[in-house]
Amino acid sequence: MRSEEFGAFLLRIVTGFIFFAHGWVKWQRGLEAAADSFAAMGLPGWLAYIVTIVELAGGWAMMLGLGTRLMAAAFAVIMVGAIAAVKADAGLLGNGRETGYEFNLALLAMSMYLWLNGSRLWSLDSVVRRPRG
Template identity: 50%
Template sequence: MKKSSEIGATILRIVLGITFFIHGLTKFQGGIGNTAGFFESLGLPGFSAYVVASIELIGGIALFLGIGTRIISILFALILVGAIVKVKFAAGFLGNGQSAGYEFDLALIAISIYLAIANKSLFALDNIIFRKKNHNSSD
């Protein structure tokens, strides 16, 4: 991977990590019980709000640090697909004046997919972990 591509992937990884961390934090700060109630109103089990918020919070930190980037990115993409299907699709791409559309979610899915298939990004702890693992296996 070229250095410029790694820099781009790093920027995307950090921004996506911060975005999801803040969304997860907001779910807990706003009262996770309220979020669970909203999930139930959508026909989803209430406990799934805890799962989603935890993935967003912990996954956001992990992505920021560059730990488990591929797995976390896939989980984020799945959460976003769920949000589009269950909440945002009915409002349309740009929204309907009462609720947001899915354009932002679609952009985050694209970033997530890119990070899931990208080789690596700079300053990611995965690079250190896998470099040591690969180095030791060649000894």
């Protein structure tokens, strides 16, 4: 096993877990509360439903290594949206009232890596796409 493969595996597990955890918090608070939070930030409330489902299902899928590149692309879109629509005004490290976008930027970079490179070590993708013969 090469260290790059193991590094991508760890990145996939951590990224998937973080997104799942964020989706789980939204789910536990209630989707209507999440929609209200999105609306309070100036975003369409219905977007909270999509983001929550992508974070929950996508987080599990990514940890399992199923559709890693697709889920990473979805996570990257969510992070670009979060940075541009919610966090940009606070700056990288925050402004004393709001947290900055440094965490979102790190998740964006992690997602971009997985989108571009994938992670096949111990993944369902490698089982599904295994050559037959």
